[in-house]
Amino acid sequence: MIQTLLICLLVIHVSDYSFAQTCDSCMLLRQCPEALKLASKTDPVAKQRLKEAVCGIKTVDGKRHPMICCNRFITVSERFADTETDIETHENIALLPEKCGSINGDRIIGGFYANLYEFPWMVLISHVIGRHHGKRQTQFQCGGTIINSRYILTAAHCVESKIIAGVRVGEFNINTPEDCQGEYPHYLCESHIQDIAVVKSIPHEDFKILPNVQNDIALLRLKLPIDFSFKNVAPVCLPIFNELRNISLSGKQATVAGWGITEFNRASSVLRKVDIPIKTENECRQYYDRNSDTRTSYNIDKKFCAGETGKDSCRGDSGGPLMLEEEYKDNYRMIQFGVVSHGPQQCGSSTPGVYTDVRQYMKWILDNIEPSPTGVNIVGLKYCKMWLTRVVFFVSVLYWCNAYVKQCSDCKFYRACPEAIHFAAITKDDQIKATKLKSSICGVEIVNGSRIPKICCSDYTLTDERSGVPESTGPKDSIEKKTNVALLPEDCGHIDGGRILGGTLANLYEFPWMALISHESRLRSANNDLYFKCGGTIINSRYILTAAHCVVKKKLYKVRVGELDLSSKEDCQGEYPNYFCEAHIQDIEIEESIPHKEYQHTPSKNDIALIRLKQPIDFGHKNVAPICLPVLSELRNVTLVGKLGTIAGWGKTEEGIKSAPLRKVDIPVLSTSACHEQNPETTPTQFCAGELGKDSCNGDSGGPFMMENKVNRKYKMIQYGIVSYGPKICGTDTPGVYTNVVSYMDWILSNIKP
Structure with a gap:
């Protein structure tokens, strides 16, 4: 009752x-x-x-x-670790930046020294160690990580009973006023460091050292916010999502970085790193029980062990991070799972180091951080501007937020829903945008005093009916089993960390798979220059993928790879001190052209071809690399319609003249019905893409239509299309037509050889 x-x-x-x-x-x-x-x-x-x-x-x-x-x-006993209220809905979650842990494209895997911009979240903590002639003496004795513009995460033993002079961010080599790396023409330097005072030390309230270290975690609040406009400072990601907090770490390879004692027992002036294996709880307990002076078993609660002989964190690295690359908001980022706590007396011995498990302290971290005095998280300002730019229409419908709220399993902020962002970008009618938004609102959250609406992201998911992705002409499960799959390199499609999003000129190393095809009849005798009419892509060291109309009835001469700017002998980019140049191009003669045997010019069908080179491409240079093809079934089954893809080339620009430097543009894929309406002669093995003012143009023929997608747990650039044909007037609202690479994977693999 x-x-x-x-x-x-x-x-x-x-x-x-x-x-x-x-x-x-x-x-x-x-x-x-x-x-x-x-x-x-x-x-x-x-x-x-x-x-x-x-x-x-x-x-x-x-x-x-x-x-x-x-x-x-x-009940509390049923929750994860220490009273896990849902971390993702914690009121302070918005104080942690969404853009964090970016993995630099130039990461030196397995090296000893870190890359200049590899770990921009690394922090040096300066301690007061005494006075000399009345002047305060300081020394860097601990490390830490940037988690937002005002907070540093470190170990409690680095701050407990210590006088902290301040922190330094943006450092790489402690001994030099300017940090430089590389060799000409890839020489780059960074001179901007930030030394910031600390206003508050927050060690864990239950931190203790004896009988063994417990709750060794702390926060430092900075007096002034970090200036994130410099490339050498950025926040690391924390495991805020359930999926990250619940993964098993045992057996995984993790990265630790710092300036601590090296194997030669002296501090390193240059930031160093090492990859180490994470041990199981039993292995950790056994190591420390054997060497314990007490009769009680080693308490591994909220900690884990990692390391192996010769590889370990060491004194001076205390408070620094143990990191793993994991998926974070649909991108692979560097996540901090551990804080360097303590280890064996002999650094680099067979006894592993001990790390505070950050996952177990996420609630504590969120409970102990506060907004900036202005009430706005400094890191978030950039996101607010981007968000407002993309959704101006959002403001006009905010008053609906209290009136209509639906239920869904994927209720999230607008900025966390790529489908909604894309819908807003391609929908021109503001009224349609507003009506759609009104119907998808599922709640409101207060962030830094502002009411921010949330939407059902699934309301914007494109249906299969609109997919517009034709089936492969070969059996789907047969592609991956083809013998020639081994001829396509696994190391392909790397996404350069310096990619200029939304720009018009490409970055120097952004698209290293781009190729230029020259014709023998176009050879200029005056200065022996090559005349390039078509583009293509490197798919392995001997083959270029292009359009059939670029090779049929043409006298091909050479293929150029490694080019960026046709007007200069040396390709340079950036400004001092981040100025770098590339001078190495490769012009390679053609052994054979292989157009599709059923290619038809009018109306265009099967517009795809391969070019076999006389000599293999030298991949020892950074400006040449192969693109990835949709070999895996999950890549071939991707829905393209409504998604933004990237095209790149040296073709005609919107002014009607050829572009000397490589250019790029992001364009949306149209539905099959919209494509057929604009281009009635298109076939199921083609798709349409483009919008007013954004299109590929003659001279880009044979070039790639690309999308970022996940391959073996890493995001890479996949070629889904080949520029085939388009309207006579470039950049009109009539979309371009692309040969669908998915439909021809069987043909490609059948026509390449070792």
């Missing part, structure tokens, strides 16, 4: 509110045993807890039943 009465009251309660909260465990009250047990109590505290957990109403057999967030009633 009491339960029935309480359920009725909850129904009335929900009816009085314009929206309910959202959660991943929203279910009928009767389906949640923990909540049902509480509903049998009569005290006002129980009633209030139930009211606060309401997330909606469901009509069953004509009756309205309340729905509640069941995970609010799970």
Whole structure:
């Protein structure tokens, strides 16, 4: 009877509110045993807890039943680690930046010295060690990591009972005023460091050293925000998502970095790194129980061990990070899973080091960080500007947020939904945008005092009916099993860390697979220059992928790879001190051209070809590399329609003249029906892409249409299309037509040889 009465009251309660909260465990009250047990109590505290957990109403057999967030009633012992309230919904989660842990494209895998911009979140903590002639003496004795513009994450033993002079960010080589790396023409330098005072040290309240170290974690709040406009400073990512906090670390290879004691027992002036294996709990316990002076077993709670003989973190690295590359918001980023705590007396011995498990302290971290004094997280300013630019229309419908809220399993901020962002970008009618937005709102969250709406991202997901991706002409499961798959390199399509998003000129090393095809009849005798009419892509050391119309009835001469600017002998980019040049191009003679045997010029069909080179491409230079092809079934089954792809080339620009430097543009893929409406003669093995003012043009023929996609847990550039043909007037609202590479994977593999 009491339960029935309480359920009725909850129904009335929900009816009085314009929206309910959202959660991943929203279910009928009767389906949640923990909540049902509480509903049998009569005290006002129980009633209030139930009211606060309401997330909606469901009509069953004509009756309205309340729905509640069941995970609010799970007992503390059942939660992950220390009282895990849902980290992802913590009120301070917005203080951690979304853009974090970017993996630099030039990372030196397995090296000893770090790359100049490889770990921009590394911090040096300066301690006061005494006075000399009345002057304060300081020394860098610990490390840490930037987690947002005002906070540094480090170890508690680095701050407890210590006088902290300040922190330094942006450092690489402690001994030099300017940090330089590389050799001409790839020489780059960085001179900007930031020394910032600390206003507050926050060691964990339960930190202790004896009988063994516990809760060795701390935060430092900075007096001034870090200036993130420099490339050598950026925040690391933390494991805020459930998927990251629940992964098994044992056996994984992780990276530690720092300026600590090296194997030669002296501090390193240059930032160093090492990859080490993470041990199991039993292995860790066994190592330390054998060497323990106490009779009690080593307490591994909220810690883990990592390291092997000759590879370890060491004194001076204390407080620094242990990191792994993991998926974070659909991109692979560097995530900090550990804080260097302590280890064996002999650095680099067979006894592993001990690391504070950051996953176990996420709630503590979020509980102990505060917004900037202005009430706005400095890191977030850039995102706010980007968000407002992309969704100006959002403002006009904010007043709906309290009036209409639907339920869904993927309720998220607009900026976290790529499909919604794309919808806003390609939809010209503001009224349509606003109506769509109104119907997808699922809640509102207060972030830094502002009410930010959330949307059901699935409302913007494109349906299969609109996919416009034709089936492969060969059996889907046969492509990966073809013998010639081994001729396509796995090391392909690397996404350069310095990519200029949304720009018009390409970065120097952004598209190293781009090729230029010259014709013998176009050879200029005056200065022996080559005349390039078509483009193509490197798919392995001997083959170029291009369009059939670029090779049929043409006298081909050479292929050039490694080019950026046709007007200069040396390709240079950047400004001092980040100025670098590339002078090495490769002009290679053609052994054979292989157009599709069923190629037809008018109307265009099977517009695809391969070029076999006389000599293999020398991949020892950074400006040449192969692109990835959609070999894997998951890549061939990707829905292209509505997604933005990238085209690049040296073709005609919007002014109608050839571009000397390599150019690029991002364009959307159209649906099959829209494509056929504009180009009635298109076939299922083609697709359309482009919009007003953005298109490929003659001179780009044979070049690639590319998309970033995941290959073996890393995001790489995949070629999905070949520029085939388009409207006579470049850049009109008539889209260009592309040969769909997915449809020809079997043909490509059947026509290449070692």
